[in-house]
Amino acid sequence: MNLEKVISGFFIILALTMNFGFFYGDPTVLEQHNRYELFVAIIVNLIATIYKLGDKTHLGAVLLATSLVADIQLIAAASVWALGEYVTGLNIETVTAIVSLSGGALLANIVSVILFTGDVLKSKR
Amino acid sequence: MRNNSLYLIIKRMRTPIYVLILTFSISILGMVLIPGVDNEGNVYHLKFFDAFYFVSYMATTIGFGESPYEFTYPQKLWVGFCIYLTVIGWFYALGSIISLIQDKVLAAQIALAQFQRKIKKMDEPFIIFVGYNSMAKAIIDRLTHDGIRSVVIEKNEEKIKMLALENYSIEVPALAGDIRDPHVFRMAGIHKHNCKAVVSLFNDDVMNLHVALSAKLMNKNVTVIVEATEEEYAQNLKTIGADIVENPFKIIAKRIYLSLKSPSLLMLEQWVYGDPLVLRKKDKLPLEGKYIVCGYGRMGTALEVGLKRAGIDYIFIEASPKKAAKAKRGEKVIVGDADDKKILLRADVQEASCIIAATKDDLLNLSIIMAAKRINPDIYTVARENRINDAVVFKAARIDRIITIETLMVKKTYNIIARPLTDRFIRLMKYRGEEWGRHVVDILKERISNNPDTMETVIDDEHAYALVEHLTATEEETPYEILYRRRDDYTKRNRLVILYIRRGEEEILLPDDSLPIKVGDEVLFAGDKESFEDVEYIMENINELCYVLNGKECQLSFVGKLLFSGKDG
Numbered sequence: 001m002n003l004e005k006v007i008s009g010f011f012i013i014l015a016l017t018m019n020f021g022f023f024y025g026d027p028t029v030l031e032q033h034n035r036y037e038l039f040v041a042i043i044v045n046l047i048a049t050i051y052k053l054g055d056k057t058h059l060g061a062v063l064l065a066t067s068l069v070a071d072i073q074l075i076a077a078a079s080v081w082a083l084g085e086y087v088t089g090l091n092i093e094t095v096t097a098i099v100s101l102s103g104g105a106l107l108a109n110i111v112s113v114i115l116f117t118g119d120v121l122k123s124k125r
Numbered sequence: 126m127r128n129n130s131l132y133l134i135i136k137r138m139r140t141p142i143y144v145l146i147l148t149f150s151i152s153i154l155g156m157v158l159i160p161g162v163d164n165e166g167n168v169y170h171l172k173f174f175d176a177f178y179f180v181s182y183m184a185t186t187i188g189f190g191e192s193p194y195e196f197t198y199p200q201k202l203w204v205g206f207c208i209y210l211t212v213i214g215w216f217y218a219l220g221s222i223i224s225l226i227q228d229k230v231l232a233a234q235i236a237l238a239q240f241q242r243k244i245k246k247m248d249e250p251f252i253i254f255v256g257y258n259s260m261a262k263a264i265i266d267r268l269t270h271d272g273i274r275s276v277v278i279e280k281n282e283e284k285i286k287m288l289a290l291e292n293y294s295i296e297v298p299a300l301a302g303d304i305r306d307p308h309v310f311r312m313a314g315i316h317k318h319n320c321k322a323v324v325s326l327f328n329d330d331v332m333n334l335h336v337a338l339s340a341k342l343m344n345k346n347v348t349v350i351v352e353a354t355e356e357e358y359a360q361n362l363k364t365i366g367a368d369i370v371e372n373p374f375k376i377i378a379k380r381i382y383l384s385l386k387s388p389s390l391l392m393l394e395q396w397v398y399g400d401p402l403v404l405r406k407k408d409k410l411p412l413e414g415k416y417i418v419c420g421y422g423r424m425g426t427a428l429e430v431g432l433k434r435a436g437i438d439y440i441f442i443e444a445s446p447k448k449a450a451k452a453k454r455g456e457k458v459i460v461g462d463a464d465d466k467k468i469l470l471r472a473d474v475q476e477a478s479c480i481i482a483a484t485k486d487d488l489l490n491l492s493i494i495m496a497a498k499r500i501n502p503d504i505y506t507v508a509r510e511n512r513i514n515d516a517v518v519f520k521a522a523r524i525d526r527i528i529t530i531e532t533l534m535v536k537k538t539y540n541i542i543a544r545p546l547t548d549r550f551i552r553l554m555k556y557r558g559e560e561w562g563r564h565v566v567d568i569l570k571e572r573i574s575n576n577p578d579t580m581e582t583v584i585d586d587e588h589a590y591a592l593v594e595h596l597t598a599t600e601e602e603t604p605y606e607i608l609y610r611r612r613d614d615y616t617k618r619n620r621l622v623i624l625y626i627r628r629g630e631e632e633i634l635l636p637d638d639s640l641p642i643k644v645g646d647e648v649l650f651a652g653d654k655e656s657f658e659d660v661e662y663i664m665e666n667i668n669e670l671c672y673v674l675n676g677k678e679c680q681l682s683f684v685g686k687l688l689f690s691g692k693d694g
Binding site: 035036039043046047050051053054056078081082085086 | 153
């Protein structure tokens with residue numbers, strides 16, 4: 001067992017689950033989406049990204065790309081939220097934007113986890 | 126391979142970035158969770174954006190004050206904790222960056238990346254030097270003067286630092302690496318088509334063989350120039366296809382033979398290597414009497430061949446019985462220290478005409494000469510100088526002839542790379558004999574001076590635009606004689622001699638004036654600076670060419686073709 005693999009696997013999957021936890025719920029009702037969950041999702045995604053940095057293989061590069069996509073989408077969701085709260089006001093349009101942005105990030109995270117599992121399955125021991 | 130430095134930075138920066146993310150997220154989360162009181166006394170929670178904004182300027186020690194309202198004491202307590210947490214995180218990250226900049230591995234990687242970029246960008250012909258020693262340095266010095274680029278591979282990083290201080294007029298990229306690693310050769314650009322030659326002048330024949338072998342395998346079009354002092358390695362090198370195998374001792378032996386048998390050829394050879402075209406009195410070896418050669422190593426055995434061919438009586442002194450045992454039957458070899466007076470007396474130094482100190486130890490050579498001179502002050506002395514650095518001491522010892530091996534190698538290698546025609550000329554003239562040599566020397570002295578220069582050129586578009594135009598436009602033959610004419614008065618002859626012309630497979634030594642010029646000829650001139658300038662003008666400038674051809678200025682000079690076709694009418 002490789003401790004580094006455990007930790008990186010943990011963060012990659014946690015990034016997906018947190019993201020899903022935030023995304024799940026009625027996309028028009030902001031009360032069904034927890035702000036703390038978004039915060040943790042962003043932090044975990046960032047950590048997962050750093051874990052993927054510095055891997056020279058082709059797979060490593062694709063994994064890094066998916067993570068970067070998820071980061072950008074989640075940070076965009078948080079920015080839209082802050083913008084809505086302080087500048088434009090939280091109407092249905094902004095709320096759906098927040099949730100759908102996190103939905104995009106969720107897709108990227110799913111791809112990332114599939115790639116990660118595929119790599120694990122491929123390496124027979 | 127190329128982005129190693131980037132990956133190194135990323136790998137090293139991972140932990141500091143984790144620390145930053147963690148400290149930030151802990152601080153932000155705490156700020157959001159701890160309740161505060163606004164101006165009206167209502168309890169409120171900071172929004173994530175407020176907390177992020179506040180932590181960002183707090184952690185970076187910018188500090189805009191408390192926002193959006195003044196903090197309560199529980200909040201201040203948390204902020205106090207966060208200040209230390211985040212500042213430590215920042216400092217840790219900064220420290221990592223600074224130590225990374227000073228990191229030797231990273232510096233080496235960055236230097237490597239720069240080297241590779243330089244090699245990639247280099248599109249002019251270049252020469253790879255393996256090993257940066259005093260010889261390589263001297264050759265690179267001369268080559269940069271001629272505008273030929275060089276690349277150095279050297280194991281010792283200290284030497285590369287020295288190279289960087291050298292201030293060559295053209296940049297000489299250097300790579301620190303062991304030549305036994307094939308990657309190193311590749312990185313130095315051996316596979317590139319503009320890599321013209323690989324030069325390896327190690328003292329170690331095995332090393333040279335190794336370099337030649339890998340160079341030839343990686344790029345069979347590259348010219349490999351190596352030093353080999355032992356016959357078996359020279360043979361090996363030739364079989365693997367090394368183009369030029371240099372043996373300094375053979376050159377020395379040949380020179381000794383030439384100075385005994387045909388001094389004019391020796392004079393020519395020394396002139397080509399940079400000496401004036403005169404034979405001083407002390408350059409003349411005694412033709413009679415016995416020669417004592419100290420050292421029966423690589424140089425000794427080479428000298429043996431030369432002396433025997435010249436019919437000179439000689440005797441060897443060798444300190445190592447093992448080397449002395451290699452001597453063929455009938456060779457006179459005394460075993461013993463050559464600077465020992467008794468041994469010298471046994472070799473009849475008091476009656477000998479010449480002593481050659483040919484060991485690989487410079488100090489020993491000097492002491493041999495001193496000892497021999499004390500017994501026989503009239504003896505002609507020849508000493509081998511192994512290292513250029515010892516030149517001062519050797520000069521002070523008033524030796525009749527000093528043979529500097531390194532200088533010899535430098536000049537020879539330089540000639541091969543930058544002056545291939547000159548090198549070929551020396552080789553060819555040896556077959557012509559003393560009579561021919563004297564004739565050439567006389568011509569050179571009579572037409573030019575005691576110390577002519579040489580110039581090599583090719584009759585092609587690049588070097589002789591006007592001449593090539595003229596030759597292709599007119600069918601009639603143009604003799605080489607026109608190049609001898611002077612630019613200011615075409616009836617007068619320039620101080621110039623054409624020594625050698627290579628025309629495909631054909632080689633012409635001292636061509637006749639009436640020989641027609643052909644496109645593609647490679648020509649070796651001897652002359653002075655002014656005459657070379659004239660030749661270049663005549664070859665490149667249509668006006669000048671027209672003048673020396675017809676003796677009058679031409680009109681319509683701006684249309685070359687018209688000029689030549691309308692010339693007759």
